[in-house]
Amino acid sequence: MTNTKVLFLGSNATRIELRGGGSATIGQYLNETVVPAMALIEAGYDVVLATPNGTKPHIDEASDTAQHFGGDQVAYERARHFFAQHPAMNEVRTLASVIEQGLDEFAGVFVPGGHAPAVDLMQDRDAGAILRHFHAAAKPTGLLCHGPVAIVAAMANPAAYRAALIEGEDAKAADLAKDWIYGGYRMTVFSASEEKIAEHLLKGELYFDMPKALRLAGGEVSAAPEDFAANVVVDRELITGQNPASDHAVAKAMIEALGGPQTAA
Numbered sequence: 001m002t003n004t005k006v007l008f009l010g011s012n013a014t015r016i017e018l019r020g021g022g023s024a025t026i027g028q029y030l031n032e033t034v035v036p037a038m039a040l041i042e043a044g045y046d047v048v049l050a051t052p053n054g055t056k057p058h059i060d061e062a063s064d065t066a067q068h069f070g071g072d073q074v075a076y077e078r079a080r081h082f083f084a085q086h087p088a089m090n091e092v093r094t095l096a097s098v099i100e101q102g103l104d105e106f107a108g109v110f111v112p113g114g115h116a117p118a119v120d121l122m123q124d125r126d127a128g129a130i131l132r133h134f135h136a137a138a139k140p141t142g143l144l145c146h147g148p149v150a151i152v153a154a155m156a157n158p159a160a161y162r163a164a165l166i167e168g169e170d171a172k173a174a175d176l177a178k179d180w181i182y183g184g185y186r187m188t189v190f191s192a193s194e195e196k197i198a199e200h201l202l203k204g205e206l207y208f209d210m211p212k213a214l215r216l217a218g219g220e221v222s223a224a225p226e227d228f229a230a231n232v233v234v235d236r237e238l239i240t241g242q243n244p245a246s247d248h249a250v251a252k253a254m255i256e257a258l259g260g261p262q263t264a265a
Helices: 030-042 071-086 095-101 125-136 149-152 158-167 170-176 194-203 211-217 245-257
Strands: 005-009 015-017 023-025 046-052 105-112 142-146 186-187 219-220 232-235 237-242
Touching: 005 030, 005 125, 005 142, 023 211, 023 219, 030 046, 030 071, 030 142, 030 245, 046 095, 095 125, 105 125, 105 149, 142 245, 149 158, 149 186, 149 211, 149 237, 158 170, 158 211, 170 211, 186 237, 194 211, 211 219, 211 232, 232 245, 237 245
Parallel strands: 005 046, 005 105, 105 142, 142 237, 186 219
Antiparallel strands: 015 023, 186 232, 232 237
């Protein structure tokens, strides 16, 4: 393979709606963003970060801790430095601009988690166009934790689908998901039981959980028997990781799908 660029779809969302009114502060998870990015770069790939508005994603404060790096303070500080200083995390483009320039230059696409993608990316039409391109080209499409919900964007009307989820209109949501390109795919995502734990941090209840969002659309969603155990599911071009603990495993699966580490020219 001669193409070694991997597109990262980042989120610009900083708040998510809560049942009963109000909202909670959110963002992308630090380890879910930098662990796959660093692994890809170390394997010889170039990472290009793009977001809906072209600004850098906000990191969820709950993820800004060594706990998500196995308690390794050195690994945590290295990750923070990478996100703060590395060009791959700071030369951010808009989703529209990468579409305009052409997606053929990318060998794969990856979406980190945190709750943020469940706000903007899952209903972003540019994100949908990008995902449809990688699906049609059968190129590796990796998503982690809450990131897999972004594949809803590939529907004809993802904003209406998300609105139906919030309103609890399951039949309408299922109808809107007709002809979804990922229908019947095996996948995983942050589980409902894990979400119940996470909602304590949010101090409120979300309108919908991620497994329901994907199952109503036609996804065959599974989860590890134990909460917060690493779990990766690969089906055709789709590579999904269940939770923050799946960061290294999903990065490894992504590199393998891309053809393995690249040798120096």
